[in-house]
Amino acid sequence: xxxxxxxxxxxxxxxxxxxxxxxxxxxxxxxxxxxxxxxxxxxxxxxxxxxxxxxxxxxxxxxxxxxxxxxxxxxxxxxxxxxxxxxxxxxxxxxxxxxxxxxxxxxxxxxxxxxxxxxxxxxxxxxxxxxxxxxxxxxxxxxxxxxxxxxxxxxxxxxxxxxxxxxxxxxxxxxxxxxxxxxxxxxxxxxxxxxxxxxxxxxxxxxxxxxxxxxx
Numbered sequence: 011x012x013x014x015x016x017x018x019x020x021x022x023x024x025x026x027x028x029x030x031x032x033x034x035x036x037x038x039x040x041x042x043x044x045x046x047x048x049x050x051x052x053x054x055x056x057x058x059x060x061x062x063x064x065x066x067x068x069x070x071x072x073x074x075x076x077x078x079x080x081x082x083x084x085x086x087x088x089x090x091x092x093x094x095x096x097x098x099x100x101x102x103x104x105x106x107x108x109x110x111x112x113x114x115x116x117x118x119x120x121x122x123x124x125x126x127x128x129x130x131x132x133x134x135x136x137x138x139x140x141x142x143x144x145x146x147x148x149x150x151x152x153x154x155x156x157x158x159x160x161x162x163x164x165x166x167x168x169x170x171x172x173x174x175x176x177x178x179x180x181x182x183x184x185x186x187x188x189x190x191x192x193x194x195x196x197x198x199x200x201x202x203x204x205x206x207x208x209x210x211x212x213x214x215x216x217x218x219x220x221x222x223x224x225x226x
Contacts, residue, residue: 029104036101045144052143113209123175
């Protein structure tokens with residue numbers, strides 16, 4: 011699909027999000043979790059890793075402002091950072107998890123990722139909740155002991171959106187690869203930040219060089 015350009019120079023990526031088109035697939039994935047616990051986190055992480063496992067596929071040559079629809083990303087089995095982030099955002103919303111897309115800039119290069127809302131959730135309880143939800147062993151191993159390395163965006167109300175980059179990151183909340191690619195930096199206090207402009211698909215904003223995340 012072709013998306014219109016917003017006054018801020020970014021495409022209107024919200025128009026590409028389509029939860030209903032991917033709900034059968036998303037619901038089928040989360041239905042494999044038989045247990046209870048804080049259900050949204052195990053579901054969100056399972057969806058994140060399913061999208062992360064898809065291949066990176068560049069856009070067709072010669073199509074400006076082309077954005078692949080989420081159902082098409084599933085059909086072809088891959089896409090670029092935009093396509094995978096839009097798919098992840100759509101799948102999360104399809105099962106009732108609030109999410110948004112974020113674009114970070116490194117010079118002339120941009121990169122899109124997804125964030126999903128976790129509010130005041132304590133990431134140090136994640137291993138317990140994955141176990142209670144009956145998450146597969148590989149997912150429990152992936153998040154064993156990583157809580158201190160997970161980062162998210164703290165909004166103006168003080169609530170947290172966990173970074174979920176389906177292209178670079180090894181786990182949700184992982185920023186090491188984003189820093190290696192110079193889309194994120196650490197300030198003197200060790201807090202991640204990014205250079206402007208930063209685009210949030212839900213209309214949020216952040217001032218130049220402000221905190222892009224906080225650790226737990």
